[in-house]
Amino acid sequence: MPNTKKTKIVATLGPATSNKDIIRDMINAGVDVFRINFSHADYDDVKERIAMIRELNEELGIFTAILADLQGPKLRVGVMGGEVVVSPGDEIVFETGEPFEGDAERVYMNYQNFPRDVNPGERVLLDDGKLIFEILETDHKKKVKARVVQGGPLKSKKGVNLPNTNISLPALTEKDVKDALFAIGQQVDWIALSFVRYSQDLIDLQNLIRENSEHKIPIVAKIEKPEAVQNIDKIVSYCDGLMVARGDLGVEIPAQEVPLIQKKLVLRAKKARIPVIIATQMMETMITSLTPTRAEVNDVANSVMDGADAVMLSGETSVGNYPVQVIEKMSSILHSVEGSDLIKVPQEPPHIRTKRYITKSVCYHAALMANEIKAKAISTLTNSGYTAFQISAWRPSAHILVFTSNKRILTQLNLLWGVKAFYYDRFVSTDETIEDVNAIACKKGFLDVGDMLISLAAMPIKAKGMVNTLRVTEIETCSF
Known part of the structure; x- marks a missing residue:
């Protein structure tokens, strides 16, 4: 029997996953999509990993996808000179301009518009919220004075979050444009955009892709800002998938509010019939331990029960000690x-x-009927992949088998819940095509004699139009 896991696993590449044998073992253990994190990416390394993944796809006859994750406007402090610890009540100056070595009194901020965007009373969170500062005053040019609310070690190059500030930086930075152009050149399957706030952020990336690629590359909007949660209806109209990025989201929004926001976002994605990925700290202890905590097991299980299409691993596979075991x-x-x-x-x-x-409507009724008649599989012929998105979102208990002659979408579809895609290019008559498809499904172990199958197709087949036909077949022979 083939691998029947329906929820997809996204694994981040990194130093721990630089070797072809490890990548092969991870695929065999259940990875469906590899994520390239452009916050820490070297182009030569990335090219090498992409080549390895594509070679393995050829060797194993599978369609593992590649997701390029753009860094977005990540705000950071500069390098600190020695060990610096700040205490509640201390005052410190954040300064832009030329980088310098920071100390307990002044620290460099890489975001040049910081003094212009912030206002007294707003908060600055550092190092995933471990340190909290309140802004006292700004000169609107280079310097911002702040008071320490929650102290601790102030370390070099740590990330900064501004939960109350409306920052003027676009979601697509200069670095992101450069990284996106590289990713487009590598023909990645999906591109994720970090710190999305408004639909315009996505439109800018869409335009960049359209101008530089002859193929559509679908976009995942990473939801990690309060504005994104408020604008979710508009964002969903301009993206092809969502990622609930709980790391920054849990810093920008009180952590106790994140579980319900996660449920709300998954539900919104399901209604829009686009895939949704749950990310961050899913199996964090497995970076150094062979056993996850009960809470982590529960978290992964609950994400699936909320309706996630995919669950994502970050440090666990990029720098962890057990990249294969965590997938298993x-x-x-x-x-x-x-x-x-x-x-x-x-x-x-x-x-x-x-x-x-x-x-x-045909896809909706196919999913309902499949559950009613206990069909073993729903097969669909597609050129754009549209029907795969539709059927997947209704979560039928049947396997979703997608047949296409469009090689470009074979790997893209690997992110979708329950979808198994196959290359097929003999679009003859309906009867012959459906017989062919049944034979492939039998050969791959998805169907057996006596099983019910629902086949969706566009009539006439050769026109490759929109699906308009639903046919139910009982498998009488499984010869191939």
Whole structure:
């Protein structure tokens, strides 16, 4: 039987995963998508890893995807001279301009507009919220004076969050444009944009992709700012997937509010029928330990039960000691919970009559019918991948088998919950095509004699139009 895990695993590449054998073992253990974190990426290294992944796809006959994750406007303090510890009540000056070595009285800030954007009374959070400062005054040019509210060691190059400040920096920085152009040149499958706040952030990246690529590269909007949560309806209209990036989100928003926001965002993605990835600190203890905590196991399981398409590992696979074992452990959690009746996803039928209304409706009824007649699989022929997104979002218990002659989308679809994609380019008559597809599904171990199959197709087949036909077949022979 093939690997039947339906929830996808996204694993971050890094020093711990630089070797082809380890990447192969990770794929075999259950990785569906590899993430390249452009906050720490060397272009030559990235090219090498991408080549390895594509070679393994060829060797293993699979379609592992590549997600390029842009850094976004990451604010940081500069290098500190020696060990600096600040205490509550201390005053410190944040300064922009030319970089300098910081001390307990003044520290460099890499964000040049910082003095112009902030106001007295606002908070500055450092090192994932471990240090908290309150702004006392700004000269609106170079210097900002702040008081320490929560102290501790002030370390070099730590990230800065401004939860109350409306920052003027665009989500797509100069570095991101350069990284995006490199990623487009490497023909990655997905691009994630960090610190998205408004729909315009996504439109800018879409335009960049359109101008520099003949193929569409879908965009994942990373939700890690309060403004993104408020603007989620508009953001969803301009992206192809969401990532609940709980690291920065849990610093910008009180941590206790994140669980309900996670549920809200997953539900919003399901209604929009786009995939959603849950990320950050999922199996953090497995960076150095062979065993996750009970709470981490629960967190991964609950993300699946909320309806996540994918769960993501960061440090666990990029710098951790056990990159293969963490994937095995995560796969076993996914297998154990994803078939549960306790998982409920929104089942409302499509009602807005767009030009794709017929296709949406056919996909919706295919998912419902598959559950009703206990079909083993739903197969669909697609050129754009649209039907795969639709069927996946309704979470049928059947396998979702997608057949396409468009090689570009084979790997893209690997992020979608429950979707297995296959290359197929013999679009002849409906009967012959469906027979072919059934034979492939049998050969791959998804179907057996007596199983029910729902086949979706666009008639006429050769036109490769929108899906308009649903056909139910009982498998009588599994010859191939």
